[in-house]
Amino acid sequence: MLFNYNIDGFENIQHQDYFSLQKNINQLMSLYRSYGYQQISTPTFETYDLYVHEDSIPSDDLFKLVNHQGKVLVLKPDATLPITRMAAMNHPNSDEIIKYSYQTNIYRNFSSPEMVKKEITQIGIEYFGNNSPECDGEVIALAILSLLEYGIKDVHIDLGHVGFINYLFDELALSPKSKETLFRYIENKNIGDIATYLEQLKLPTDKKDIILKLPTLYGKPKTVLKEMKKLCINEKMEWVVEQISEIYHHLEVMGLSNYVIFDLGFTNQMNYYTDINFKGYINNCGEPVISGGRYDNLSEKFGIPRPACGFAIDLLKVIDYMEQENLLPQDDQNKNVIFYDCTDKAAAYQFAEKFRANGSIVEVFLSKQTWEDHVRSFRKSELYKNAKLYFLFEGKLFAEKNNEFLPFDSIAIESEVE
Amino acid sequence: MVIRFALAKGRVARKAIELLVALGYIFEDYSEKSRKLIFTDTTGTIEFFLVKSPDVPIYVEKGAADIGIVGKDVLMEHPAQVYEMLNLNIGRCKMCVAGYKDRPIPYGKKLVVGTKYPVIAKKYFHTKGQSVDIIKLNGSVELAPLIGLSDCIVDIVESGNTLKENGLTVLEEICDISSRLIVNQVSLKTKHELINPIIKEFETQL
Numbered sequence: 326m327l328f329n330y331n332i333d334g335f336e337n338i339q340h341q342d343y344f345s346l347q348k349n350i351n352q353l354m355s356l357y358r359s360y361g362y363q364q365i366s367t368p369t370f371e372t373y374d375l376y377v378h379e380d381s382i383p384s385d386d387l388f389k390l391v392n393h394q395g396k397v398l399v400l401k402p403d404a405t406l407p408i409t410r411m412a413a414m415n416h417p418n419s420d421e422i423i424k425y426s427y428q429t430n431i432y433r434n435f436s437s438p439e440m441v442k443k444e445i446t447q448i449g450i451e452y453f454g455n456n457s458p459e460c461d462g463e464v465i466a467l468a469i470l471s472l473l474e475y476g477i478k479d480v481h482i483d484l485g486h487v488g489f490i491n492y493l494f495d496e497l498a499l500s501p502k503s504k505e506t507l508f509r510y511i512e513n514k515n516i517g518d519i520a521t522y523l524e525q526l527k528l529p530t531d532k533k534d535i536i537l538k539l540p541t542l543y544g545k546p547k548t549v550l551k552e553m554k555k556l557c558i559n560e561k562m563e564w565v566v567e568q569i570s571e572i573y574h575h576l577e578v579m580g581l582s583n584y585v586i587f588d589l590g591f592t593n594q595m596n597y598y599t600d601i602n603f604k605g606y607i608n609n610c611g612e613p614v615i616s617g618g619r620y621d622n623l624s625e626k627f628g629i630p631r632p633a634c635g636f637a638i639d640l641l642k643v644i645d646y647m648e649q650e651n652l653l654p655q656d657d658q659n660k661n662v663i664f665y666d667c668t669d670k671a672a673a674y675q676f677a678e679k680f681r682a683n684g685s686i687v688e689v690f691l692s693k694q695t696w697e698d699h700v701r702s703f704r705k706s707e708l709y710k711n712a713k714l715y716f717l718f719e720g721k722l723f724a725e726k727n728n729e730f731l732p733f734d735s736i737a738i739e740s741e742v743e
Numbered sequence: 744m745v746i747r748f749a750l751a752k753g754r755v756a757r758k759a760i761e762l763l764v765a766l767g768y769i770f771e772d773y774s775e776k777s778r779k780l781i782f783t784d785t786t787g788t789i790e791f792f793l794v795k796s797p798d799v800p801i802y803v804e805k806g807a808a809d810i811g812i813v814g815k816d817v818l819m820e821h822p823a824q825v826y827e828m829l830n831l832n833i834g835r836c837k838m839c840v841a842g843y844k845d846r847p848i849p850y851g852k853k854l855v856v857g858t859k860y861p862v863i864a865k866k867y868f869h870t871k872g873q874s875v876d877i878i879k880l881n882g883s884v885e886l887a888p889l890i891g892l893s894d895c896i897v898d899i900v901e902s903g904n905t906l907k908e909n910g911l912t913v914l915e916e917i918c919d920i921s922s923r924l925i926v927n928q929v930s931l932k933t934k935h936e937l938i939n940p941i942i943k944e945f946e947t948q949l
Contacts, residue, residue: 517830609806
């Protein structure tokens with residue numbers, strides 16, 4: 326009887342996919358390494374206390390469990406928080422520059438819909454101790470380069486800055502409820518509903534006009550910058566314009582500004598970002614594959630005030646796209662298979678070692694049928710259909726070619742395998 | 744480049760196509776009885792297809808369509824990562840709680856609610872602090888209180904005639920519903936030059 330042991334939201338990774346995944350991870354890790362990022366890892370379990378006051382992740386989305394001491398643990402729902410804590414614990418000097426890269430699985434107990442993955446493979450970087458536009462520029466540039474490295478061309482980064490909206494709303498006496506509603510409408514670019522909602526609020530008309538403009542602040546960076554300048558009503562908003570234009574300049578210098586679009590509609594309702602905030606998209610899919618930004622207040626939780634900026638890539642989503650576009654690296658190394666008669670066992674393993682010494686993949690089987698039968702059954706199998714088959718008889722090796730068995734010169738192994 | 748519309752089959756689509764035609768787009772091969780799935784306008788700049796309304800947000804979120812026209816009820820019931828840019832004010836109606844007038848909820852019992860919109864109903868009663876049992880139905884929701892399956896229903900009410908004929912009344916109004924124009928989050932930026940004029944045109948038509 327067959328049972329269905331699958332759990333919704335969790336998946337096996339097949340060998341072909343795992344090969345590509347591993348290749349992709351290595352590729353990005355060496356990219357990050359070349360920019361000075363060092364790979365680290367944090368535990369799979371975290372204490373529940375770390376996340377209980379964190380607005381960015383709803384408590385219902387956490388996988389919780391209780392350890393033998395009665396302590397409530399969670400499966401790591403996010404990479405940034407534990408890494409920030411790790412940096413705070415190991416590097417108490419808050420001026421120190423720390424650059425980390427990571428590859429980890431995170432777990433979110435999304436209640437619906439069922440097909441949404443609950444185990445997410447992330448790869449990314451965190452850059453601590455630098456709050457300059459150059460640091461933001463480097464992080465965004467690496468986000469773009471990560472996708473370009475894979476041969477993906479259709480890359481878009483939406484870059485925003487939560488400060489622009491926050492510094493505007495600081496000047497307005499609004500209840501938290503109305504602020505939340507307006508933020509939600511702005512994120513949705515729902516101008517119609519903003520207008521209707523603003524009618525009920527007691528706000529000066531010029532301020533209302535600015536709020537109505539916020540959802541339209543997207544598109545070509547230079548045009549948006551001009552629009553932003555017109556809307557500034559205090560120095561802090563002007564500072565945001567300056568920051569973001571410097572970051573854009575950095576990306577121009579890097580030759581990556583073509584991939585960037587501004588969108589000032591991001592708010593920090595559901596995340597810990599304090600300044601810039603960006604999302605990376607490929608193709609036309611509305612679901613971002615990269616999410617990142619600056620979170621200058623997070624480290625303070627762990628006693629060390631320290632600016633930081635970083636991003637995470639949803640690696641399996643990217644791989645899904647690469648598979649559709651035939652961009653995945655394929656495992657094309659050929660296999661060799663040696664069949665031997667029971668009297669030739671020692672010789673068979675000697676030959677196998679010779680192959681392996683040359684970097685080849687070789688498998689050894691005891692011959693139980695006629696050679697022709699072995700060939701027939703192996704050619705049918707998905708795993709072995711392209712393998713080179715050898716047969717060992719009285720110390721002599723025969724190579725199979727189109728159902729013929731030709732004596733194989735063992736000295737030729739070296740030349741045969743590049 | 745073509746701009747693709749996903750339209751919710753039925754009343755909303757008819758009105759949306761009327762709007763598109765009013766904007767000057769001509770769809771020669773479209774008729775209501777046509778079995779074709781995709782229709783292109785004569786200039787080749789606009790394409791639309793008809794899908795079941797709950798599928799519209801997904802088509803737009805995934806980028807299979809750039810723009811979608813769908814009721815607010817669907818967006819509330821099946822939230823998607825899309826921009827909800829315009830209230831088209833077509834297909835206007837109200838999301839309501841309906842039931843028998845003057846029939847109190849049995850004391851100390853959970854309210855049983857029959858609805859096509861379990862997400863909306865759950866959220867509404869949750870914010871009211873009322874505990875409810877929700878029964879998901881797929882149609883003829885008005886039947887549920889009549890035969891004692893539920894105490895009340897949550898459904899969209901347009902004229903209120905169906906309710907009246909079955910002896911039910913609107914007990915509470917949850918929110919206004921009308922058709923919305925939704926846009927794919929990436930298309931809005933990458934096909935900016937094409938999409939923005941269309942949205943502007945829609946806006947002026949209202």
